[in-house]
Amino acid sequence: MKKIASSLLILFFALFSLSCSTDRDDELGPVSFLEIKNFIYDGMQLYYLYKPEVPELANDFFESREDRNDFLNSFDTPENFFYNGLVTPGDRFSFITDDYRELERSFAGISKTSGIEYGLSLDRNDPNFAFAWVRYVLPDTPASAAGVERGMLFNSVNGERLTTTANADGTYSLSAGSRELLNLDVFSIDLAEFDTNDDLQPTGASIDLTQVEYTENPVYIAKTLTINNRKIGYLMYNAYRRNFDVQLNNAFAQFKADGIEDLVLDLRYNGGGSVETAIDLTSMITGQFNGQVITKQRWNPEVQAVFEAGNPENLLDRFDNSISNKDAINSLNLTRLFVITTGSTASASELTIIGLKPYIEVKTIGTTTVGKFEASITLYDSDNFSRNDDSLNPRHFYAIQPLVYTYENSAGTVGPPTGIIPDFELRENLTNLGVLGDENEPLLSLALDQILGRSPSGKSRSGMKFEHFTAVENQSPDFQRMYIDNLPEALHNKR
Known part of the structure; x- marks a missing residue:
């Protein structure tokens, strides 16, 4: 990412900061949600692509700091504030994380995995159930060692069927219980195959798997x-x-x-x-x-x-x-x-x-x-929203990834x-x-x-058509994200 001249950014901040700098305590102590939400607001007000569509992000929307804090305090958590107070309804990709370390690991391809990269499809006879199909297997992982191959199907984990939850928009997501099963450190997948009527039936075979930390070469x-x-x-x-x-x-x-x-x-x-x-x-x-x-x-x-x-x-x-x-x-x-x-x-x-x-x-x-x-960018709670700044808030690991x-x-x-x-x-x-x-x-x-x-x-x-509704990587913080690696030239003064 190329650099903006410092003088122009200083002018920009001077025009639009509304004197909303957050006082920081030199002593490490517990962080308040209000402190985190102020950081979120500052970052979104400056960089958010769809700022013109969010009235509350207008530079002159709040008459005072107290008015702004009242708005921020009307949301119980930083996540609720981000998604329901600032992100536009049509924005599918901006997100917040409470642990930017996990996000950074994800960007580097580091994750905990058994080595199976799979897709999930709805059972044709009952959308309350799902099955997984192996898209590919990562080399040198427990899955590759256990003989898992592309095209294998499974609809149960540890003997429990994979289930779905219906969303308000008519789509489906994997149920919380099934997600927990697939995220266990040790689990067993129960294989299935299509019968002559193209219905999925268990084969009686299963494969035991463990999850390990792994860095994936793309x-x-x-x-x-x-x-x-x-x-x-x-x-x-x-x-x-x-x-x-x-x-x-x-x-x-x-x-x-x-x-x-x-x-x-x-x-x-x-x-x-x-x-x-x-x-x-x-x-x-x-x-x-x-x-x-x-x-x-x-x-x-x-x-x-x-x-x-x-x-x-x-x-x-x-x-x-x-x-x-x-x-x-x-x-x-x-x-x-x-x-x-x-x-x-x-x-x-x-x-x-x-x-x-x-x-x-x-x-x-x-x-x-x-x-x-x-494209999005990672904004951290520091004076210039950069990770590598002495002012980085040590009391939490929240970061936001807004579309910019x-x-x-x-x-x-x-x-x-x-x-x-x-x-x-x-x-x-x-x-x-x-x-x-x-x-x-x-x-x-x-x-x-x-x-x-x-x-x-x-x-x-030819072939049967199944409704594919998600994949394993949608649990990753960087799922379907395009991002720039560096902020425009950072300032070393309070935001």
Whole structure:
């Protein structure tokens, strides 16, 4: 994230702070909810993308500090205040955490897991019940050691059926009891399979699993396929994680060495992550557009005005030629790209697609994406909302992750909130998921059909349709988040 000039930010704070600085106690002591809510309010009033839609965030809304505190105190918890007092009804992605350490671990790919990455679908005969299907298994985990494989189904844990809760909007969520079962340190999954009537039946087999702390490399598969004497790269990339940029760049070095002519980028389960990594990925795929604009940011009107008055260049993300550690990017100079997408593909994944479309041919295969074209930022309780500031409040671990900007690509296209509709539609078939990275896996096979100009095979185009309603990663703090890694240039005075 580029920097705003300090003088402009000082002016901005002077104009809009309303003298709302929070006095801080030099001695470590218990924190009050009011103190936390004041931090939340200050951060949202400055950075929130949808500030104009929230009357209470207007700079002149409160006549006095007492009036503001009365408003803050009308909400019993920081969470209630954030979601019901400040976040707009249409905002699906801003969130608050009471432990930013967990959030930071999640951004780094660190979690407690058995190694199963699964999706959840409703039982076709009774939506009060659910079943899980294994999407993939993380290497060197208890699940991989126990022989869990992609495509396995289970509808019970420790002998108890997975159940759902109906939401007010007509959708379903996994019940609290079932979530607890799946989060146990030690548990057993009871396998199931479809019978001849396409109903799910227990097999009588079970697999014992434990959960361990694990750091996931998002570069899940990187391989070169040789088909009809044509070299085609396949990359299954599952999250945009800045701390794995080297591994991503190394995968492209191998593609370059192999002399691939086309690339299939598999983002079917990629919920997003770092904007900076997304920019680097577009530069790895191309390379011939270094310095040209990928996206143009749009913040709330007040922040936008500061950027435009100071240096509009700060609003532009451009193709670059180095990753975060300054290593040179391994670029392929491709002129077309084939991307596999599903309803789990979001944020930075969608930025990759939208950002590249004005420059090269981009074709998508699969199902419609989430439709999340906004970026967020982590705000901490310090004078400049930064983590690395001496004023960071030591009495709590709350942080907020508000949406702060939306964007358009270089052609002025804004991503649709309903998601990117695939050029070639194919839903994953739970009775024939295939082997990831194998040229016969249905979605990869369909992508290869387009590359090779061959007629699609009908064998992978049918299958039962199940309502997929969630996945294991939605329990993660960074689920479907796209974020910038650094704040605009921080101030060292009280907010």
